[in-house]
Amino acid sequence: MLLPAEKELRAVLARFADARFRHDLQPTGHSSRELEDTSYRLCVMTGTRSVDEALTAADALLERMRADRRSATEATQILAA
Numbered sequence: 158m159l160l161p162a163e164k165e166l167r168a169v170l171a172r173f174a175d176a177r178f179r180h181d182l183q184p185t186g187h188s189s190r191e192l193e194d195t196s197y198r199l200c201v202m203t204g205t206r207s208v209d210e211a212l213t214a215a216d217a218l219l220e221r222m223r224a225d226r227r228s229a230t231e232a233t234q235i236l237a238a
Contacts, residue, residue: 161202163222169198170215173208 161169173195180188196208203214 166202166215169202173199
């Protein structure tokens with residue numbers, strides 16, 4: 158599976174949260190379609206089949222990206238020393 162770029166994953170998560178909030182606050186046909194679209198995109202990006210799985214996978218991916226970034230920073234500091 159190709160990993161999504163962190164920036165794109167965060168953008169889809171933000172759009173999903175916004176769509177979910179607006180749909181829960183005042184459900185309309187438009188808000189329903191927007192929530193469905195962002196849910197689908199999130200599932201595709203994370204290689205999952207449900208929103209709950211996608212959110213769990215997104216959290217894991219973001220943690221992995223954070224750890225990779227931390228490791229790269231530490232390696233750079235060691236090389237610079």
